[in-house]
Amino acid sequence: MVLTLYKLNASPPARAVMMTIEALGISDVEFVDVNLLKKDHLKDEFLEMNPQHTIPTMKEEDGFVLWDSHAITTYLVNKYGETDDLYPADIKKRAIIDQRLHFDSGILFPALRGSVEPVLFWGEPSFRPENLAKVTAAYDFTEKFLQEGSWLAGDDITLADICCVATVSSLTALIPIDENKYPKLAAWLERCAAKDFYKKQNLPGLQEFDQLIKSKVV
Ligand SMILES: N[C@@H](CCC(=O)N[C@@H](CS)C(=O)NCC(=O)O)C(=O)O
Known part of the structure; x- marks a missing residue:
């Protein structure tokens, strides 16, 4: 291997x-x-x-x-990579992707981990409101990033989308995306969900994650 x-x-x-x-x-x-x-x-x-x-x-x-x-x-x-399409060598394109990756690391994923940890590991019966507020704030930012193009770092799909969609799709187990409030975010999630790699490698684990959350939230 x-x-x-x-x-x-x-x-x-x-x-x-x-x-x-x-x-x-x-x-x-x-x-x-x-x-x-x-x-x-x-x-x-x-x-x-x-x-x-x-x-x-x-x-x-x-x-x-x-x-x-x-x-x-x-x-x-x-x-x-046979090509650099998912992470272009062009320094400005790459810088925007890096910013989105840090956004996932610093904002999206901590909003998820902070919300689910008390429920999954500490026996709390529901999500704390102050943690859910961070999820909404993360959705607000992501909606704004999507004003510029169809994908998170412009007009082409990149690692920014792959990394962020793993987290955002999981966040929907906590707060579903309201397409009236977040039209760009909802459409982006659908575009990601139509990709083969999402169907094969994100969906099964996402369903497991959903079940796990449902089994713990009272
Ligand atoms: N920033 C890290 C986050 C990794 C992370 O926190 N993974 C969780 C599972 S989703 C984990 O390993 N938790 C166990 C631990 O931190 O001890 C990444 O993107 O890989």
């Missing part, structure tokens, strides 16, 4: 990497599930590889290890 991906289908950042692997057509990949509920990520073997104990984590056959979905997806395009 050219690379091993440590993941869980329910994990949004893991799905971002899985979609990227699919979109790039990298076939020689071993997928290894890391069960967070059973604390597999806190075992010595995993901690030696990634002391930050997060999934997704990637390992290549020469022993090179990388974690964080944004670092992994950009690396995969740089290393395995």
Whole structure:
């Protein structure tokens, strides 16, 4: 295998990497599930590889290890992409994509993690209103970013869309997207959902994530 991906289908950042692997057509990949509920990520073997104990984590056959979905997806395009379409070398295009990736890291995903953690892991019966307010704020920003083009970084689909849609599609389990309030965001989500890589690599894990949330929220 050219690379091993440590993941869980329910994990949004893991799905971002899985979609990227699919979109790039990298076939020689071993997928290894890391069960967070059973604390597999806190075992010595995993901690030696990634002391930050997060999934997704990637390992290549020469022993090179990388974690964080944004670092992994950009690396995969740089290393395995036949073209740079998903992460163009043009420095201004790339800078906008990087900004969206940091937006996912700094705003979208923390809004998700902050909301679901108390429910999934701390036994709280419902989402805290102050956390849900961060989800709405994240939707507001994303709607604004989509004023400029059909995709998050302009007129072409890029890693910005793949990484952000893994998170936004998961956020809809908390707050559905109201297409009257967020018409651009709703249309973008539909455009993403029509892509083959989304259907194959995001949808199944998203459904698992939805079920998990439904089973915990009272
Ligand atoms: N910024 C990271 C976030 C990764 C992350 O927080 N993953 C969660 C699962 S969705 C995780 O591994 N949680 C276990 C932990 O942090 O100990 C990325 O994009 O890869």
